Structure formats: C-alpha cells, structure tokens
Amino acid sequence: MSLHTQLIALGAMILGGMYVGFTNDTFRRFQPLWRGSAFFNYSLEVLFWLIQTYILYTVLYRINYGELRLYLFIALFVGFLLYHILFRTIYQKILDWIIQLGRQFLFILYQSLALPIILIIKLLWRMVLFVILSLTKIIQFLVASIIQPIIKLLIPKKTYQFISKKGELYSTMIHNLLKRITYTFRRFFKEH
Secondary structure: HHHHHHHHHHHHHHHHHHHHHHHHHHHHHHHHHHHOOOOHHHHHHHHHHHHHHHHHHHHHHHOOOOOOOOHHHHHHHEEEEEHHHHHHHHHHHHHHHHHHHHHHHHHHHHHHHHHHHHHHHHHHHHHHHHHHHHHHHHHHHHHHHOOOOOOOOOOOOOHHHHHHHHHHHHHHHHHHHHHHHHHHHHHHHHHH
C-alpha cells in the first residue's frame, strides 16, 4: 500500500470517526422514542452499530481494499474525539433546530391534511347518527300507533303479552348497543 493510499485512508478514518460522532448523537437524541421496549432498544442499538461498521468498512474497502491497520483505528478514535471537542455542541443545537422545524412542519401538515379529514368524518358520523335516530323515532311511532294495535287485535292476549315482553327485552338490548356505539365514537372523535 502506497503512502498516498495510507494518507487517504487515515483522513477517511478521521472523517469516519467524526461521522460516527454525528450519527451517534443523532441516534441518542431519538432514543427516548423507543426506550419503552428493552427488546426494541437493544435490537436498534445492535442494528445501528452494524450499519456504522458496514459503512466505515465499505469506505475503507474502496480506499485500500479493506486492510485494517492499528493506526486506522487510532485515526477513527481521533476523529471521534475531534467531533466531541469541536463540533458536538454546534451539531446538537443544529439537530434540535431541525427537529423543532420538523415538528412544526408535521403539525402544519396535520392541520392542513388530517384535521379536515377528521372533521369530515365527524360530520358524516353525526349525519348517520341523525338518520339512524330519525328512522328509529319513525319506526317507534309507526309500531306504537299502527302495527301494535293491529297485532293486539289479531293475536291472542297471552301470546301478545309474551311477544311484548320479548320485544321490550330486545329493544332495550338494541338501544343499549346503539348507546355504546355512539359513546365510543364520540370519545374517539374527542380524543382526535
């Protein structure tokens, strides 16, 4: 390996150490998002370091066909230290600014796209509820004023009493089911 190739590999590993510092700080900044699951946390940690190793070795392979030397590891460490000494505070401020900008963009995107869709769904749900409740009232009125007196005249008294008791039971069950569905949807739309 020529001196020129060794110097390029040395410089690449110093830059690689700085790159590892940048990516490590970025990874640590987002780590609280997945801290709840130990398996997920460890899996992402291993995956992160495997990706960094692959990237650094690929760069080294393109420069000197993957020859590993002690001075390259020292250069990697020096690059990491240089990042921590010179660039870490600046990068963390820039990263926080970018994250804040991203949050504002996502909030604006949510306000402009998702919120109108949710409002339309709420409006449609209220219209469906209004139609269902109106039809229920009309059916109740028709049953109470027309169908019930006709059935009462045509069916024997004991059979009518049996049917009316069962009808009350089932109508109460249907009414309770509709109340639960309505409550669930109202709670869902209040949360969003």
